[in-house]
Amino acid sequence: MNALDATRIRAHFDFPAAGRVVTNNAASTQPPRELIGLLRDLTPWYENVHRGQSTASRRTTAMFEASFDTIAAWLNAPGRGCVATYRNTTEAINAVMYSLLTEFRDGDNVVTTMLEHNSNYVPWHALCREILPRLGRRVECRLARFDADGQLDLDHLASLVDGRTKLVCCTGASNFSGTKPDLSKLREIADASGYAQPTGETRALLLVDAAQLAPTSAIDVRALDVDYLAFSFHKMLAPFGVGVLYAKQHLLDHALPFLYGGDMIAEGRVTPETVAWNDLPWKYTAGTPNILGTIASAQALRLLLDLVLPTAFFGGTGPLPRVAIEEVMARVGRHTANLTARCMAGLAEINGLQMYGPEHRTPLVSFNLGGVSPFAVAEALDRRGVEARAGCHCATLAHHALGLDPPASCRLSFALYNTTDDVDRAVEAVREIAASRRLVG
Secondary structure (H helix, E strand, O other), X not given: OOOOOHHHHHOOOOHHHXXXXXXXOOOOOOOOHHHHHHHHHHHHHOOOOOOOOOHHHXXXXXXXXXXXXXXXXXXXXXXXXXXXXXXXXXXXXHHHHHHHHHHOOOOOEEEEEOOOOHHHOHHHHHHHHHHHHHOOOOOEEEEEOEOOOOOEOHHHHHHHOOOOEEEEEEEOOOOOOOOOOOHHHHHHHHHOOOOEOOOOOEOOEEEEEOOOOHHHOOOOHHHHOOOEEEEEHHHOOOOXXXXXXXXXXXXXXXXXXXXXXXXXEEEEEEOOOOEEEOOOOHHHOOOOOOHHHHHHHHHHHHHHHHHHOOOOOOOOOOOOOHHHHHHHHHHHHHHHHHHHHHHHHHHHOOOOEEEEOOOOOOOEEEEEEOOOOHHHHHHHHHHOOEEOXXXXXXXXXXXXXXXXXXXXXXXXXXXXXXXXXXXXXXXHHHHHHHHOHHHOO
16 A cells, blocks of 8 residues: 655645644644645736636636636536535535525424534524524424444434435534444435425435545545535645535525625626526625635645645646545545554553544544543643644534533544654653643643
């Protein structure tokens, strides 16, 4: 198996020179200097998109539109018409909620899980408990449990799905336990619903929160047959405020937009009586979008290929070979899995430490040290030069389900630029804290 050269990759980042041990990557990754330089290079010819006849506007528009082609290729989507951009995963999921708002019928239900990030639970809670009741509709939000190992209980989830289940929402990977539910089984369960959708399909829709899955996995939306999938670029090297919503094109054609205003309207097609929407994907880009952020974020995908393989995709707009995407993400996945296994093995040797989640997981480890606040552990780690995160990680339901008081844990999470030295320094720091736990409790 071809290994990933993390040392070579780190040379493209500025954070190692600051002596940082960056192990909070599940929250946000670090930006390579090429992306910062790209923003600088773009600014001399920056102009708004779809709003001018100048050379600068046409040039910026071409790069902006090509970014949607890059994102679609990365996901193996049929084309740019399946891609909408938002500020982050949270906004993308909210966009789905609002686009489906008027389709729910009295007596319908939404099924989600206790593993979810708040962003894939709170919108559905709000829909069922706060928004739709004001419209006189009764819709239920159902929650599937997970087992003692942190694995999603698929049998329980299946028991919650019935002929009135319009939508199944599930994480592709938990940002607390690292659990990766079987998405093919979820598709089967959603299919079994038989719900009559207004588009003519007879099955529940399936939405996947891929915020933690996308950074270390090759995602093929056609093979997964998901209806909606969302992720954020700030977890994939590009912290420029851009999230992605993939949706099947017929759903985007049919749905009402989340936001209304400029550019999502067909040119000149507004009268006192009618408004016509723009073509996809621009139907979902109301107002001036995050132009430079979108360009730089799409280029982050191309740069990722170059960082791992000897390729030269960064800066271009040409096709991305599927084989290259799959090979790169396989290497990233193996590298980060090895780091995670090393971390778990080291932490398992520390008395009084409890880890949460299954053996095989995405590259994060959440844990608590008996008798010590997870916030105190994170602060003590920081004093030793290790950047962790303490809190509920927005996975509040899962922390409550485990009876944690407070509902919090400390988390170490890894990315392609982390090394075994980073892992060893983090584990040794936790070991030191455990040995002196009275000082940090």
